[in-house]
Amino acid sequence: MNKPEPLNNIRVVLSHTTHPGNIGAAARAMKTMGLRHLYLVNPRHFPDSQATAMAAGADDILANAVVCSSVDEALRDAALTVGMTARLRDISIEVVQPRAAAPEILQYAATQPVALLFGTEMSGLTNEEVAKAQILVNIPANPEYTSLNLAAAVQLMAYELRVGVIDFSPAQVSQMLAPQAQIEGYFRHLEQTLQEIGFFTSQKPARLMQRLRRLYARTRLEEDEVNILRGILSVTTEYNARLRKRYQEEHPDV
Amino acid sequence: MNKPEPLNNIRVVLSHTTHPGNIGAAARAMKTMGLRHLYLVNPRHFPDSQATAMAAGADDILANAVVCSSVDEALRDAALTVGMTARLRDISIEVVQPRAAAPEILQYAATQPVALLFGTEMSGLTNEEVAKAQILVNIPANPEYTSLNLAAAVQLMAYELRVGVIDFSPAQVSQMLAPQAQIEGYFRHLEQTLQEIGFFTSQKPARLMQRLRRLYARTRLEEDEVNILRGILSVTTEYNARLRKRYQEEHPDV
Numbered sequence: 001m002n003k004p005e006p007l008n009n010i011r012v013v014l015s016h017t018t019h020p021g022n023i024g025a026a027a028r029a030m031k032t033m034g035l036r037h038l039y040l041v042n043p044r045h046f047p048d049s050q051a052t053a054m055a056a057g058a059d060d061i062l063a064n065a066v067v068c069s070s071v072d073e074a075l076r077d078a079a080l081t082v083g084m085t086a087r088l089r090d091i092s093i094e095v096v097q098p099r100a101a102a103p104e105i106l107q108y109a110a111t112q113p114v115a116l117l118f119g120t121e122m123s124g125l126t127n128e129e130v131a132k133a134q135i136l137v138n139i140p141a142n143p144e145y146t147s148l149n150l151a152a153a154v155q156l157m158a159y160e161l162r163v164g165v166i167d168f169s170p171a172q173v174s175q176m177l178a179p180q181a182q183i184e185g186y187f188r189h190l191e192q193t194l195q196e197i198g199f200f201t202s203q204k205p206a207r208l209m210q211r212l213r214r215l216y217a218r219t220r221l222e223e224d225e226v227n228i229l230r231g232i233l234s235v236t237t238e239y240n241a242r243l244r245k246r247y248q249e250e251h252p253d254v
Numbered sequence: 255m256n257k258p259e260p261l262n263n264i265r266v267v268l269s270h271t272t273h274p275g276n277i278g279a280a281a282r283a284m285k286t287m288g289l290r291h292l293y294l295v296n297p298r299h300f301p302d303s304q305a306t307a308m309a310a311g312a313d314d315i316l317a318n319a320v321v322c323s324s325v326d327e328a329l330r331d332a333a334l335t336v337g338m339t340a341r342l343r344d345i346s347i348e349v350v351q352p353r354a355a356a357p358e359i360l361q362y363a364a365t366q367p368v369a370l371l372f373g374t375e376m377s378g379l380t381n382e383e384v385a386k387a388q389i390l391v392n393i394p395a396n397p398e399y400t401s402l403n404l405a406a407a408v409q410l411m412a413y414e415l416r417v418g419v420i421d422f423s424p425a426q427v428s429q430m431l432a433p434q435a436q437i438e439g440y441f442r443h444l445e446q447t448l449q450e451i452g453f454f455t456s457q458k459p460a461r462l463m464q465r466l467r468r469l470y471a472r473t474r475l476e477e478d479e480v481n482i483l484r485g486i487l488s489v490t491t492e493y494n495a496r497l498r499k500r501y502q503e504e505h506p507d508v
Contacts, residue, residue: 029406034396057401099417140416142288147311152283152409159410162394163353 006109007165011037012154013074015129016120020045024054025151026118027061033158034165038065039074039115054151071117071129072184079112079177080105080220083133084153086124086146093214095136098157102164104135110170112177116157121150131210132180134217178223186226187213193233197240260363261419265291266408267328269383270374274299278308279405280372281315287412288419292319293328293369308405325371325383326438333366333431334359334474337387338407340378340400347468349390352411356418358389364424366431370411375404385464386434388471432477440480441467447487451494 012030017023023046027038038061040046046067055062068074075081082105088095108114117133119125130136139156141148148156178186191209194200200208221229266284271277277300281292292315294300300321309316322328329335336359342349362368371387373379384390393410395402402410432440445463448454454462475483 025403025406028401028403031399032395032402032406056403057399097417139413140420141286142416145285145311147282148286149279149282149310152279152286152406155406155409156413159393162396163351166394 006106006114006168007034007161008036009109009112010035010105010114010116010161011039011074011078012158013039013041013071013115013117014043014150015041015071015074015117015125017043017046017150018121020048020051021054022121022150023048023065024051024056024058024062025149026154027051027055027058027065029151029155030158031058031061033155033162035158035161036061036064038062040065040067041071041074042069043067071132072180075115075117075132075180077113077179077181078115079179080108080114080135081133081180082114082116083125083130083136084116084118084157085130085136085138086141086148086153088138093130093133093136093217095138097140098137098160099164101135101137102160103168105161106164106168107171107174108177110168111174113179115180116154118150118153127210131213132184134220175220176222178221178226182223182226183216183221186216186221186230189230189233193237196237260360260368260422261288261415262290263363263366264289264359264368264370264415265293265328265332266412267293267295267325267369267371268297268404269295269325269328269371269379271297271300271404272375274302274305275308276375276404277302277319278305278310278312278316279403280408281305281309281312281319283405283409284412285312285315287409287416289412289415290315290318292316294319294321295325295328296323297321325386326434329369329371329386329434331367331433331435332369333433334362334368334389335387335434336368336370337379337384337390338370338372338411339384339390339392340395340402340407342392347384347387347390347471349392351394352391352414353418355389355391356414357422359415360418360422361425361428362431364422365428367433369434370408372404372407381464385467386438388474429474430476432475432480436477436480437470437475440470440475440484443484443487447491450491 012026012035014023014026017040023040023043030038051062052059082101105114117129119129137157139148139153190212266280266289268277268280271294277294277297284292305316306313336355359368371383373383391411393402393407444466
């Protein structure tokens with residue numbers, strides 16, 4: 001068996017990039033560190049001559065870039081999503097530095113697709129995008145000037161992965177995580193079920209769902225586990241339906 | 255005593271930069287990591303609107319940049335010069351990765367000026383520039399595509415220094431290195447002396463001087479040591495002069 005090449009399983013997802021030059025510079029940054037797979041979610045301009053100019057010799061990365069119309073589309077088959085954030089947000093999901101994140105990212109990437117998700121230049125990741133990540137990574141910076149260029153952030157994270165891969169050895173038994181599309185399916189099922197059983201009456205659904213997302217982000221759900229959780233939801237709905245039916249039978253006048 | 259701030263003692267020296275946009279991007283990269291001092295050796299265009307545009311909020315770094323007409327001028331008072339090289343050169347001076355170099359750089363920078371020397375975009379450092387460095391740093395990259403952008407290289411080295419400074423504690427006794435100008439003075443004295451005593455007859459002076467530079471680069475010469483070495487050179491010359499004089503007196507007919 002060959003040594004797995006985790007860098008081949010890592011994609012860079014740039015969401016709603018404004019300046020095409022940054023896309024090209026990011027492609028160049030990726031290639032210098034051995035990353036190949038670029039996904040672009042609704043880029044403002046692409047393809048674009050500025051992107052090509054800034055890519056220098058990394059135009060093959062641009063030529064093979066996958067343009068998506070939503071973040072979900074770009075993450076669909078990713079087992080792990082790493083959100084890159086410049087802000088230390090007021091949330092309970094773990095926020096780590098690139099060096100600390102690299103070993104876990106490489107471990108999953110040895111067997112499964114991993115996405116590094118970068119937000120738009122001006123404002124970074126939206127809260128909705130953050131909620132799709134299992135890990136948040138914050139690059140340490142000068143507290144008086146944290147304005148890291150998008151391609152520079154790609155460069156630093158890619159560099160840590162390249163340095164990390166030198167000492168990398170794959171785990172004997174690797175945990176196979178559920179792809180993002182299944183996770184999203186679970187959250188839709190969960191929200192719908194909580195709605196049905198009347199759980200949301202006293203709680204704000206959006207805020208509660210965000211907390212539940214964080215909880216499951218920490219666990220790194222496997223495919224089997226998603227099936228079990230959805231099974232519980234299905235039974236809950238059925239149980240609830242049975243209860244309601246019996247109640248209606250016993251109280252035909254209500 | 256306050257904790258020393260090594261980042262304040264570190265300067266970025268960009269030699270013969272072709273594209274002003276790279277100067278601006280380098281300034282931004284520096285500022286995000288807390289570096290402030292930029293030296294520009296014969297930049298092709300500076301000041302320049304492209305530099306300002308790429309600097310984003312780091313225009314104070316550009317405004318305070320020191321423009322020099324030679325590398326020696328930029329390094330004059332630097333106790334340690336770190337040459338950034340994309341090539342693993344066929345030379346015996348140590349070449350290390352940024353992470354390995356950071357602790358030593360910070361240690362010296364706690365008390366003395368340190369220079370990070372970056373060559374021109376197309377070809378990097380010249381051999382003459384390399385010869386002025388005591389440490390060479392090579393950023394690990396994809397062997398099939400090592401074309402790291404200049405500002406990206408600045409970003410990565412500055413990042414390693416910022417990460418390194420978190421765990422930094424200054425040495426109890428710090429070695430005070432001779433500034434670059436004294437080192438250059440010593441090499442001029444040495445070359446002249448070797449010429450005088452007829453050492454170069456069978457050796458190529460340039461190649462030999464390069465080897466001697468490497469030898470002394472490894473030792474990290476202190477000011478007192480430079481004085482001792484120059485004292486030896488002076489005595490050697492005098493001794494040589496005395497010998498010649500005596501020989502001429504004994505052989506008036508030669």
